[in-house]
Amino acid sequence: MTSAPRAPGQGDHVFLVDGSSFIFRAYFQSINQDARYNYRSDRLPTGAVRLFCNVLHKMIKEGVMGKKPTHLAIIFDKSEDSFRKEIYPDYKGHRPPPPEELVPQFPLMRDAVRAFGLRPVEQIRYEADDLIATYCVMSVRAGADVTIVSADKDLMQLIQPGVVMFDPASGDQKAKGSRPERLIGEAEVFEKFGVTPDKVVDVQALAGDSTDNVPGVPGIGVKTAAQLINEYGDLESLLARAGEIKQEKRRENLIEHAGLARISRELVKLVTDVKLETPIEDLIAPGLDAKGAIAFLKAMEFSTLTRRIAEDSGLNLDDIPPDEKLKIPDSDFSVAPARPAAKAVIDTTGLPVPAGPADAGTPAALVESVKAGLIAIPFKTDSYETIGSLEALDAWVARAREQGYVAFDTETTSLDALQADLVGFSLALEPGHACYVPLRHRDKADLFGGGTMAGQVDPVEAVKRLRLILEDPSILKIGQNLKYDTLVMGEQAVKVAPYDDTMLMSYVVDGGRGNHGMDELSVRHLGHKPIAFSEVCGSGKSLIGFDQVPIERATAYAAEDADVTLRLWLLFKARVVAEGMTTIYETLERPLVTVLANMESRGIMIDRQILARLSGEFAQSAARLEAEIHELAGETFNVGSPKQLGDILFGKMGIPGGKKTATGQWATSAQILEDLADQGLELPRRIVNWRQLTKLKSTYTDALPTYVNPKSGRVHTSYSLAATTTGRLSSSEPNLQNIPVRTEEGRKIRTAFIAAPGCKLISADYSQIELRVLAHVADIPQLTKAFDEGVDIHAMTASEMFGVPVAGMDPLVRRRAKAINFGIIYGISAFGLANQLSIPREEAGAYIKKYFERFPGIRDYMDRMKAECRANGFVSTIFGRKMNFPAIESKNPSERSFVERQAINAPIQGSAADIIRRAMARMDQALVKAGLSAKMLLQVHDELVFEAPEEEVEATLPVVARVMEGAALPALALKVPLQVDARAAHNWEEAH
DNA sequence: CGGTTCACG
């Protein structure tokens, strides 16, 4: 694989690859991908090397934009000792040390180059950029074309006729955050710097560069610099005539800091006459050394590329052993666990199929090392930076961009994101390294009460800078409960993408093992208790807004939160992958953040007049009932007090058969009162009715109007994504998942939920989704058949159990079968069923026995879940979401059987929850694709509520139904069809 | 702030 050295000339094509900058980009690209690809089986980090090899191979094989190289050099930085440090000791002074996982990949990268039949080029005291510049200039002089493979802006100064830059596509094409390949010529340079390539250094000299710590002139950014250079021609002319500049501050700065500008220019200007140790003749491209490449790639365990090169070259893979020096020593390999299963396939609808069973063999070693690393860095509250200027903020923006990820947290005046004013925000780049940007802290001592505290950043400008981070597709935003911050930023018309949410990552790996709030996670995983919100803002009566908090205190609190979030992310990132939960997280959790934020910010319209009228009616009826109750009781008492009521009913009046609650009080639940009413007693009946009316009034008709947002005129609930043990959502403030529907009086409240003018509400709900899931997981042929044929499932159950025909069935018989069906889902017991149906326990027991005889698969399923939970401590949904039940180990039999019932119910409820989550994740795109403008407003476990323009309703209904019915696909083909009923009307009552 | 009750799936 050797070719005779030959200098490039006319018609040749020289490729100069910036190996050093590529290493970093490949690394940050790799950590955003499925981590199982980022390590060799002995946990050697290789992700960046893999991406590097892919690009290297493509370049040698295909060239760039159809042109193949005659000369090719992969050029690296030799060490930190750039001659630039001699000019300016702080050059690149802010650079953090490279990530730990990247360090071993530096030498591997050079090994890769050699293995492919090339020579890595590097030279002491010079950066890769200088070598590239020198080779570039030599080649152009000799008449050759040059392609610089890099995206580094510092190389843009080299672009000229015959020289282009090429930014290769990053990583795997479908991977998140990957960029397409891109050619950079004069036009692109002009777009970035506002000048032609030969003037780029002058612009950089003025604007400086925070990532390399090039100072530039204070107060001058790229825009201003470009304008000045274009006006005055070049840097020296500008500095000579600086006195002419009109803007006072700018003029002074240019005069005062002319020296800085000249040093800066020297720092950014690339050296084009390096005395090369590797002569340009040696860059001659020899073609791929397939054998060497395969040996290397085998040792790295990059199977896809290994195979591809073998196929291309016609070599037999088995003939080539892995590179001896690099392969895993045999002794290690024998104990190394098997590699995890292949990654999920991406299907055409964009939702990945879940990976196989949990990667049980994956060592926890990585997680442990991450954890140890995190705890090793102490929390130092006073080390956090308070950002007091836009320049300081810009530096953080630049660092975030360079790093590719940043933890982010907003501080506001309210827990309600839609009523909150942004007071400040914090960022964290690495453990212990965080800042807070105060925007709107108010000085209470100010006599006029609204004075702004000193030392803050202009909020409008700061949000512009923040937008550069939050909307940058190449920067991963990391938050804890990011839905909140997404809503806050949404109010400023700023989007947040891409993102990770540590609360949700915790939920997928630790669902059921405690809550997922930040303070709790910090204590649990980092052994550190962060400053509590109440310590900063007080609580109850003494609660103050965050804008009243002194900035120093605010920094300690807010920056710490970002620091904690970043550390938690590093930990959960490793755990989510190690525990095989990536697909669950990415398909069932993460997409819901924006989906729910959108739903919450839309809100739903309510008719306050209807509610006010109902409140009046309920009040009147309740007052009448209350008078009658006092009359019947013979005394006035607080009807709303179960204690007083119990004393009257079972004490004073001496009604027999009273039951006590766990605390020894008389139980007065509706069930008990209704039993008494059935015995002909008037008082309990009236109390039941009174309770219903006062419940409807206080919880709904009185309360709902107080939730109307004054800005939108609508009601905005808040959904919690990580609150339940099963994967369901929960809704609060107000809870719109428990709006009455079961009674006629209650349903009236639904008529107050209305569509905006010109629109209708669409309600689409899954029919019997949990029973369908049960039919699937327990594999019950009769149930499956009944769902296939669309027959009445409860009637079928009754017919099967009691041997009566479906036609003309006694409603009582059907009701019993229905109760049993639901009981099964809840982990049935004879006691519970007896209670539900008000029948003797023996009778209930007999029904259950009969049921199990007819549907033996049900009993198998229940036993299976109990055993599984006992063995693993968790059960799973059909998509693989885990739900932990640590209390399954309990010695207390009653507690244990409680957990067993949970273990039976959870996969059913949880799978149904997963299905509707999948539907929600896809819904927006499906509607847009169909050209429809319907918007999702609410989710009620098995129902989605939309608002749609009247003229689009007919077209919307089938789209919604299709997405919901197909939500399990393609990950899973259920054994039963899913059925969705969708209707539209002007209010929720009629649509439902 | 825990207990009780009741609205929903």
Add this chain to the structure above:
DNA sequence: GACGTACGTGAACCGA
């Protein structure tokens, strides 16, 4: 064999 009971939520109210 004991043990308390259907599964999952959130809100209002009482009373200490």
